[in-house]
Amino acid sequence: MTFPQALFMGLLQGATELFPVSSLGHSVIIPSLLHWRFKQSDPTFVPFLVLLHLGTAGALLVLYRKQWIAIIRGFFTAAVRGRITTEPERLAMLLLTGTIPAGILGVFLENRIKSLFASPYVAAGFLVINGFLLLGFELLRRRAERHASLDSKSRAEQEESFATAERISFRAAAVIGACQALAFLPGISRSGVTIGGGLLAGLRHQEAARFSFLLATPVILAAGLVEVPQLLATGVPLGEYVVAALLSGLAAYASARFLLRYFRSGRLDPYGWYCVPAGAVSLVLLTLRV
């Protein structure tokens, strides 16, 4: 991988990790469309991915630094006391509940699923499915809004009728966490399924995005930190990869800020309408070997 390619991949990973359009899918499909041949068996490839993920997790930690301090403090207070009394304490326990199924499924299934489906054709197919999933989540949300007689109200009023992240049930948090396993399929977006799960659990769009980003941070960070020793292997162009990771972090930070603002009144549909044709066109281009 050349330095410009590494920078491009860093930018792509950071920008698509938090948008509900599948970073893994894009990082499989786009290099194939550009006829870039990365050897995933190359000993420097895993350290590269590790650094990109650490960049993304770092961006999320910076973005939510005050919340994370409150969550960590709340976690220890509630864990020792054995009782939840404040919202940060509840959020901390909800995140723990959501992280456990994600961690179990990640450790036992991630590598197997990724190695089974790591083909650009499969990724393009799943990108189409991801688009339909996003559209389906919004369809169900609109139905919930109609049931609550919210269709005549403004978007801001509609959103205010739904809950904040701290108010969802522990069962819903566990289900949203488990949904993250779907993202091991290249083309299915982690943030897409968790935001969608949050919407089904009755969260506001912005709160579903916040819960999704908070839930992703420990998993991405832990997965990256476990692989850190690989960075010290010989032949790893650490300086170049660090620059790519910084770019990935910057892109992730900017996209998170954008999405949190967008989801004040925005919906998942535009991303669904992007994924369906993007996946279909990629599938055609890959098949025709253009």
Place this chain on the structure above:
Amino acid sequence: MRGRLAFGLVILAVAFVVIAGLYYEGVLQIAVSDPHAAHHTTHAILFAVLAVASLIAANFAREKTV
């Protein structure tokens, strides 16, 4: 009833600690990607986290005096 649940969760935590140790020492090879690795650190960390989560759940489940 709550006391019994809390006790069960403590037992579960102990079981998770043992499993974490066995994975770390490479004794357990269930569902690992590289059976020849000396340590299965990721699996060990997962079960250590599960042990901590079980202890927290036990603390929530125990009968409170206040």
